[in-house]
Amino acid sequence: xxxxxxxxxxxxxxxxxxxxxxxxxxxxxxxxxxxxxxxxxxxxxxxxxxxxxxxxxxxxxxxxxxxxxxxxxxxxxxxxxxxxxxxxxxxxxxxxxxxxxxxxxxxxxxxxxxxxxxxxxxxxxxxxxxxxxxxxxxxxxxxxxxxxxxxxxxxxxxxxxxxxxxxxxxxxxxxxxxxxxxxxxxxxxxxxxxxxxxxxxxxxxxxxxxxxxxxxxxxxxxxxxxxxxxxxxxxxxxxxxxxxxxxxxxxxxxxxxxxxxxxxxxxxxxxxxxxxxxxx
Numbered sequence: 001x002x003x004x005x006x007x008x009x010x011x012x013x014x015x016x017x018x019x020x021x022x023x024x025x026x027x028x029x030x031x032x033x034x035x036x037x038x039x040x041x042x043x044x045x046x047x048x049x050x051x052x053x054x055x056x057x058x059x060x061x062x063x064x065x066x067x068x069x070x071x072x073x074x075x076x077x078x079x080x081x082x083x084x085x086x087x088x089x090x091x092x093x094x095x096x097x098x099x100x101x102x103x104x105x106x107x108x109x110x111x112x113x114x115x116x117x118x119x120x121x122x123x124x125x126x127x128x129x130x131x132x133x134x135x136x137x138x139x140x141x142x143x144x145x146x147x148x149x150x151x152x153x154x155x156x157x158x159x160x161x162x163x164x165x166x167x168x169x170x171x172x173x174x175x176x177x178x179x180x181x182x183x184x185x186x187x188x189x190x191x192x193x194x195x196x197x198x199x200x201x202x203x204x205x206x207x208x209x210x211x212x213x214x215x216x217x218x219x220x221x222x223x224x225x226x227x228x229x230x231x232x233x234x235x236x237x238x239x240x241x242x243x244x245x246x247x248x249x250x251x252x253x254x255x256x257x258x259x260x261x262x263x264x265x266x267x268x269x270x271x272x273x274x275x276x277x278x279x280x
Contacts (some may be wrong), residue, residue, distance in 0.1 A: 002089040014140055022049035025066040026142035031055040032072040034188040036177035038085045040146040043174050049145045054091040061128030110157045117153050130161045132139045137169050144170045150184050151275045191272045200269045202235025207278040210263045214280045219256040
């Protein structure tokens, strides 16, 4: 497994893959890897001859009240996981590599998809995500890039950016990877105390309740959202939102449309903010 740290050697390595007539799958991450990230790398192997994973804690997507410096960086553990998974190379740049000090700043905004949900809570977050993802895709020019579906709004924004900027990469969504009890795997789970870990199960159970109602024929968004809220409250979780949305536009839905609707939840368990969703 190669460790790539600068743009020049990364472009050279990519050119070598192209000369060999082979393809590349990219898995962008901020590190602190868990089984969910590894599942993305393994999915990439199904679609390309080479898999690269990036580890970069992107300062541009952290808000004013989010501590960039406290974000976990277990780099050696992450590299060991990548080796075990058969990742071919890890791009591990410094901040100055991704954001040269004297370069002119360019922002990418996706206003329609970022106007609510996570957008107002994390100002500047999605612009920072789009900027770094666009850089990674432009630098590596992968045939496919694999993203998890847990950050559903982020996925839709990246897809929209990719289409509008006419980037030559296919964005491949990957289903949420869960613990055996249903909790979505997340780097944030490490911050949960044992008691909070049990309460956090209320998020997946709220989605279960919503899905069960939908399968019984319930189509009212108000009823489905109420079922989620009641389950979250029963687990003593602080709710940011529990909402039914259109899968593509993320616009609020009054009625469930099978195959076109998604239930989105963000709730706080102690000081830890957790996201989850379920396509219906």
